[in-house]
Amino acid sequence: MTIQMTGLTHTANSISVNDIYSYHSPSQIDSSQIDNKQINNSQIDHCLANDINPTTHTTTIHKTTTRAISEVIIPSFNDSNTVVSTIIASLTQQNSDRWTTWITSTVPNKALLSSLGACLSRLRIVYIQPEDDARWVIWQALAQGNSHNVIAEQASFSSSDIQRMEVAANQGECKGMLISCTQH
Template sequence: MANSAQKIAYNRSCANSSPVHSNSASLTEIVLSGSNGIPDYNLVLPMLAHLSQQSQSKWFTWIAPTGISKAQLQSFGFNLNNVRIIHPKNVSDISRVFWEALTNNTSSTVIAEAGSLTESDFYTLDTACKNTGCKGLLLRFR
């Protein structure tokens, strides 16, 4: 994956380009910490709960290999009527499932926990967000 300076430069270039869709949706990468290989969702869950409340006519889709449950989401105030959690069988399927969820135009927000993406993968997913107006959130843990 590209270094931080390249990511910042890429994000600035995307911000200056005109979006294909009227909603200036794009792919946002959020890096979170965890301990002993267990992700700490406490920082991001309130923000995601807010996004789920805004998702009225489309799905709020979370592609989660780690097994987050609807009970956990409910405790943070998620609108569970529109939440869809997808657990891919293989970690290697996450990028494909993420792209499909972004491009099928049934979700207002798609979140994925992905390992490594190439700059080309990031660009492809960002373009999918712009073309459909879907917010894409990429969660990474270190």
């Protein structure tokens, strides 16, 4: 059973029935986190059978959602190589049949990655010019579905960039880490 909820009101970890969310089965709804009312399979079936308008239904379901995108802000890109290399080493050690993709404008330090235990056969590096806008490349890497993780560095990301990347990561069923630096 799939329930498509329509609307556009989302708050952190709180999903209203009028939010855009697909549940592939009622078992994905954590009943321990339901606010005010208990929803069970028969109530969900009742809503579907009676064509209840989700925009007028007021039950709120609290569900722990896992974000697909994380943003990491580093004081300067000079510090980023060691931090990113450590993260990449850990991610490439995970058993996955998909890439860990690193989108960067800095030349990766292969010796450092190897010394940290990175599995280089699972690492795909996409080098971009420092002056290039990497958003399209990042979006493509996230959405393609051939990466388990995408780590991308850029001077800054707007909130709309992050929202777009979130959609792409969900489409590609991967995790993304957007790394930027603070401006002094």
